Amino acid sequence: MSGSDHNRWSEDLAAYMLGALTPDEVAEFERHLQGCEHCQGEVRWFEPALHSLPESVERQEPPPRLREALMAEVRADVQPEQRAAKKRSWSWFSRPAVAFAAIVLAIALGAGYEIGKGGSEDGGGASPLVTHENGITMKMVPDGDGGTLHLANLHQLPPDKVLEAWVRREGQIEAVPALLVPDRKGQAETAVADMSGVDTVMVTEEPQGGSEEPTGEAVITMSVPQ
Amino acid sequence: MAVRREKAERLADEELMPLVGRKDAEAFEVLYDRHGGAAFSLAYRIVGDRAAAEEVTQEAFISVWRSGARFDAARGSVRSWLLSVVRNRAIDFLRSKAGKAPKLDFDDEAALEQRPATERTEEEALRRETAGEVRGAIGNLPGEQAKVIELAYFGGFSHSEIAQMLQLPMGTVKGRMRLGLEKIRGELAEGLA
Numbered sequence: 001m002s003g004s005d006h007n008r009w010s011e012d013l014a015a016y017m018l019g020a021l022t023p024d025e026v027a028e029f030e031r032h033l034q035g036c037e038h039c040q041g042e043v044r045w046f047e048p049a050l051h052s053l054p055e056s057v058e059r060q061e062p063p064p065r066l067r068e069a070l071m072a073e074v075r076a077d078v079q080p081e082q083r084a085a086k087k088r089s090w091s092w093f094s095r096p097a098v099a100f101a102a103i104v105l106a107i108a109l110g111a112g113y114e115i116g117k118g119g120s121e122d123g124g125g126a127s128p129l130v131t132h133e134n135g136i137t138m139k140m141v142p143d144g145d146g147g148t149l150h151l152a153n154l155h156q157l158p159p160d161k162v163l164e165a166w167v168r169r170e171g172q173i174e175a176v177p178a179l180l181v182p183d184r185k186g187q188a189e190t191a192v193a194d195m196s197g198v199d200t201v202m203v204t205e206e207p208q209g210g211s212e213e214p215t216g217e218a219v220i221t222m223s224v225p226q
Numbered sequence: 227m228a229v230r231r232e233k234a235e236r237l238a239d240e241e242l243m244p245l246v247g248r249k250d251a252e253a254f255e256v257l258y259d260r261h262g263g264a265a266f267s268l269a270y271r272i273v274g275d276r277a278a279a280e281e282v283t284q285e286a287f288i289s290v291w292r293s294g295a296r297f298d299a300a301r302g303s304v305r306s307w308l309l310s311v312v313r314n315r316a317i318d319f320l321r322s323k324a325g326k327a328p329k330l331d332f333d334d335e336a337a338l339e340q341r342p343a344t345e346r347t348e349e350e351a352l353r354r355e356t357a358g359e360v361r362g363a364i365g366n367l368p369g370e371q372a373k374v375i376e377l378a379y380f381g382g383f384s385h386s387e388i389a390q391m392l393q394l395p396m397g398t399v400k401g402r403m404r405l406g407l408e409k410i411r412g413e414l415a416e417g418l419a
Contacts, residue, residue: 011397014404019317020378020385047302049411053379054268054309056364062266066280070258070287074251077291207231209255 006038013042017050068162068181071209076177078212133220140201140222146193149201151220154182157205163219164210165190168200179210198224231255239304243297246290254291261305262287265312272316272380282319286312317382364410371406374399 009032015021016029033039129140137152149165157163163180166173180188180203192201200223205216234242234256245253265286270279290297290311297307364372377383377391385403389396 011400011404014407015378015385015400017407018375018378018403019313020383020388020403022384022386046407046411048414049407050379051302051306051309052410052414053375054264054271054313057267057271059263060267060270060276060279062262062283063276063280066266066284067258067262070284071251071255073284073288074254074291078249078251209251212251 006036009036009039010042013039014046017043017046067209068179072179075175075179075210129222129224131220131222136220138201138203138220138222140192140195140224142195145196146191147195148189148191149176149203150187150189151180151182151203152185152187154186154188154219156182156186161205161207161216162210163188163203164206164214165192166202166204166214167192167195167198168202169197173214175210175212179206195224199226200224240299243299243304247297249291254287257290257304257308258287261308264305265308268309268312269316272313272382273319278319279316282316283312286315289315313379320382366413367406367409371402371409374402375406378403 009029012021012025012029016026021029033043128142131138135153139150139152141148141150151163154163163182165176165180167176168174176190176192178190180190182188192198200221202214202218202221204214204218206214231252234245234250234252237245237253237256239257239260242253242257246257262283266279266283269282269286270276273279273282286308290308297304301307364375367375373392374388377388378385383391385396385399388394389399392399
């Protein structure tokens, strides 16, 4: 290839790197690039300049809700897979945080906390389950096979924390997909799609984005009569 | 078993990517915490609207989450790859809103002063230094070179569209792009010397 022929590719190279060639031109340039060590060297030389362009922009702080929404989507992707894959072999009582929660539950039961069919306010049909603990009220309102978990009197959380609900079914712990973020009134709710076989519902404080297993202390625990 | 958050924080980006490919949410979260700000800033620079930048950034990161295994370490850093994904998404967004003019300014010195003091790592300090150098390099470019680079990289315009817009021969546009990139590259090299 003569020098003047090659000038054409040199001329296109910066436009190629800046994404300013048409798809056909890109394909043609990349065919040339595969066999041209000179252009490959130039691409490598220009790369730091190109990679520095996005670093030159004015810094904008992303809103916290972007991170929350992103991680909620990620967790939603992960949890069905993990549920299927794990069918967890670990015992409910094998984790310190869960063992702590169980102790809290036992103390609550002993102290005569209102656990079980405490909700008379909803009248007929399946009764809501209500429990109070640490000044927090948790109510599970049955709906079909599942239900809605309502929490009230929650304290505002530090920005790096969220509440996560868990259910125990046949001795295995499952995370409830949507994380709980208290509103200004200290209330939060989340849906539990399937309550069949669930004997306990627990809420723990977890790092932002949630966890795959309970890691924080239980803030409230509810026994579900079978 | 998923790597716990604290462990993930100690890993380099290139070590996180295989974990992201195996759907490790903690690894992905660390990746977002490291680069989400730059990604959002770039998206905002291109689309010029916070809500749209949020949408673009979320889409870009979700595409990374779902295709993490596609990252090729031989072709550059994770950050560069991530930002190129964001840039492509943002340009697609702009094109889908055809007719929307890109923001065109590089007068970012004042904004640089206002950047929050939340990132204090050595790496971030280096990035800031680099960003400052690039701002300087771009600011030092002759206006006509800066303009074609802005239109191409941040506006997503092809060289022929730019030629038409600026009423210049295509060869002139491509030549200015090359001269501009050469100058930025040269100033970065001087900064590192």
